[in-house]
Amino acid sequence: MARANDEAAALVQELADLLSITGGDAFKIRAYEKAARAIAGYPDDISALSPNDLKKIPSIGGAIAKKLEDYNQTGTIRQVEELRTQIPAGVRRLTTIPTLGPKKALAVYEELGISSIDELAAAIREGRLRGLKGFGAKTEDNILRGIELMESTGERVLIDAAADLADEIVAALSPLAERCAFAGSLRRMRETIGDVDVLAASRDPRPIMEAFKALPYVSEVIGGGDKKTSVRTTRGLQVDLRVVPPESWGAALQYFTGSQAHNVRTREIAVRAGLKLSEYGLFDAGTNDLIVSETEEQVYDRLGLPWIAPPLREDQGEIEAALDGSLPALVTVDDLKGDLHSHTDLTDGTASLEEMVRAASARGLSYYAITDHAPNLFMQRMTDEKMLAQRERIRALQAEYPGLTLLHGAELNIDPDGEVDWDVGFLSGFDICVASVHSHFTQTPEEMTRRFVRACENPHVHVIGHPMARLIGRRSPVDADWDEVFRCAARTGTAMEIDSFPDRLDLPSDLIRRARRLGVKFAIDTDAHAVGHHRNIRYGVGTAQRGWLTPDDVINTWPLDRLRAFLAKPTP
DNA sequence: GCCGTTTTCGGCCCGACTGTTTTCAGTCG
Numbered sequence: 124m125a126r127a128n129d130e131a132a133a134l135v136q137e138l139a140d141l142l143s144i145t146g147g148d149a150f151k152i153r154a155y156e157k158a159a160r161a162i163a164g165y166p167d168d169i170s171a172l173s174p175n176d177l178k179k180i181p182s183i184g185g186a187i188a189k190k191l192e193d194y195n196q197t198g199t200i201r202q203v204e205e206l207r208t209q210i211p212a213g214v215r216r217l218t219t220i221p222t223l224g225p226k227k228a229l230a231v232y233e234e235l236g237i238s239s240i241d242e243l244a245a246a247i248r249e250g251r252l253r254g255l256k257g258f259g260a261k262t263e264d265n266i267l268r269g270i271e272l273m274e275s276t277g278e279r280v281l282i283d284a285a286a287d288l289a290d291e292i293v294a295a296l297s298p299l300a301e302r303c304a305f306a307g308s309l310r311r312m313r314e315t316i317g318d319v320d321v322l323a324a325s326r327d328p329r330p331i332m333e334a335f336k337a338l339p340y341v342s343e344v345i346g347g348g349d350k351k352t353s354v355r356t357t358r359g360l361q362v363d364l365r366v367v368p369p370e371s372w373g374a375a376l377q378y379f380t381g382s383q384a385h386n387v388r389t390r391e392i393a394v395r396a397g398l399k400l401s402e403y404g405l406f407d408a409g410t411n412d413l414i415v416s417e418t419e420e421q422v423y424d425r426l427g428l429p430w431i432a433p434p435l436r437e438d439q440g441e442i443e444a445a446l447d448g449s450l451p452a453l454v455t456v457d458d459l460k461g462d463l464h465s466h467t468d469l470t471d472g473t474a475s476l477e478e479m480v481r482a483a484s485a486r487g488l489s490y491y492a493i494t495d496h497a498p499n500l501f502m503q504r505m506t507d508e509k510m511l512a513q514r515e516r517i518r519a520l521q522a523e524y525p526g527l528t529l530l531h532g533a534e535l536n537i538d539p540d541g542e543v544d545w546d547v548g549f550l551s552g553f554d555i556c557v558a559s560v561h562s563h564f565t566q567t568p569e570e571m572t573r574r575f576v577r578a579c580e581n582p583h584v585h586v587i588g589h590p591m592a593r594l595i596g597r598r599s600p601v602d603a604d605w606d607e608v609f610r611c612a613a614r615t616g617t618a619m620e621i622d623s624f625p626d627r628l629d630l631p632s633d634l635i636r637r638a639r640r641l642g643v644k645f646a647i648d649t650d651a652h653a654v655g656h657h658r659n660i661r662y663g664v665g666t667a668q669r670g671w672l673t674p675d676d677v678i679n680t681w682p683l684d685r686l687r688a689f690l691a692k693p694t695p
Numbered sequence: 696g697c698c699g700t701t702t703t704c705g706g707c708c709c710g711a712c713t714g715t716t717t718t719c720a721g722t723c724g
Contacts, residue, residue: 150707154696184697222713224722257721261714471708471724501710502724561724562711 127170132163141206213238221269283625285316306379312665318361328366373418378402384438434668461490464648492530497544530554541577550583559588571603613642623663635670
């Protein structure tokens with residue numbers, strides 16, 4: 124995604140947030156929020172658009188187009204700057220605490236002058252919120268729990284923020300280096316990233332280091348020499364750049380990709396073979412002669428191992444599997460033939476049916492499911508009539524896409540008892556149904572387990588969407604006896620979703636491995652709400668790889684006829 | 696502020712849940 128779109132979207136979203144704190148018109152605020160999503164999800168660079176073209180973007184009218192024009196010319200939006208002088212940034216940060224919205228944030232700011240999360244936590248502990256209208260013991264409790272949840276992710280960022288930054292840095296430095304790539308936890312596709320590691324190969328590090336320090340989004344140079352420079356970006360993320368001689372590339376990439384536990388294991392193997400492995404290469408321990416270092420493949424090969432894909436490098440059994448030749452042939456983005464979960468502007472998506480289908484076609488998919496929300500998620504205002512009308516539009520649109528089979532589906536809501544929207548008659552009209560938990564997140568594990576089991580036993584539920592319903596850093600996963608749920612999913616032929624949204628990545632990789640061992644099949648979906656969300660598929664696939672999945676484990680790598688047979692579900 | 700097979704004004708994302716109240720405000724999806 125173009126950086127301008129993200130920055131402009133963030134400014135418009137900030138405008139919405141600030142207005143909600145100052146008590147602006149609710150409809151206006153929603154209009155800004157919708158516009159922010161539209162900008163972020165817009166496929167082309169908005170900084171290249173004229174005011175007239177800006178207005179053609181859905182949800183962007185004259186007023187917001189003018190603000191975007193302001194952004195294109197000045198790099199900011201005047202009204203945002205003005206509101207910032209009234210509401211400190213810390214107050215807006217307060218609204219990111221779960222259960223604390225704009226009204227309560229304004230109250231603690233105006234009554235007690237609190238404008239940071241730390242101050243708020245201290246004030247609660249000192250009992251200074253007592254007596255404040257609308258704040259009771261439970262509220263205090265919830266705020267403290269929310270702060271704790273946020274702090275548990277620490278300074279780490281979601282994978283898409285790190286990946287976008289790393290891609291940009293690699294693109295900027297590549298012309299100056301013989302090779303350039305990101306390594307570290309990002310290359311291993313961990314779900315959150317603490318700092319970004321970039322590796323470059325060159326005989327002349329200095330120009331690369333200088334270019335790196337001069338990047339526009341670098342706010343602070345933390346330190347640096349000839350081999351390594353560390354900076355902090357304007358968004359607070361630390362980036363380490365290491366430059367190595369070209370002949371050390373493979374060993375360096377292996378070393379800086381980690382994980383540390385994986386590296387300990389590979390170095391042990393080297394030692395036992397009379398070798399020494401470092402970031403500079405694989406050496407003879409006796410003579411110190413360099414043996415190999417140019418590619419990762421050479422390094423692993425000389426250690427008697429096949430190349431191990433980075434997402435597996437966690438010392439979670441990959442060394443043993445490599446030694447006995449049982450490493451999985453991991454699923455890749457190219458293996459995917461379809462996407463089974465997507466939304467349009469009929470519910471909370473920002474793109475039309477036609478735009479979403481065009482994007483799916485551009486991905487080279489051979490089947491694509493439209494799965495808008497079902498009526499029990501009341502805010503979406505879904506009706507039988509709307510769903511049936513959408514089906515007609517899909518059937519008509521199909522004629523334009525001979526190579527792409529369009530499936531009509533829905534994302535059903537699993538209610539507290541495990542029931543879903545609509546009766547059997549209506550459900551049987553869909554090609555595919557995803558079913559997800561969207562409410563009652565705090566049931567007991569027993570209730571939650573029963574709920575999922577009942578959903579899996581429903582012959583019209585094919586995929587359990589984002590099963591843990593977590594939002595990384597914002598909402599804890601729901602609690603269930605997952606082994607029990609997975610056994611039921613395997614028995615009933617219900618797939619578990621791997622939702623590719625960077626703040627979901629759900630199922631997470633550890634549970635994917637558990638589920639796979641119990642015979643579960645998976646669907647790697649984008650859950651796209653905008654054209655641009657299709658790009659998130661790389662994170663879902665990365666998570667699947669961390670879960671050791673092969674194409675055979677993933678139903679949307681299968682040819683359509685095999686998928687359809689799966690969707691028929693076995694009769695109990 | 697956006698939008699239009701209800702077309703330049705009037706509707707739009709409303710109902711459930713929680714925690715605070717004692718009839719409802721705030722938050723969330």
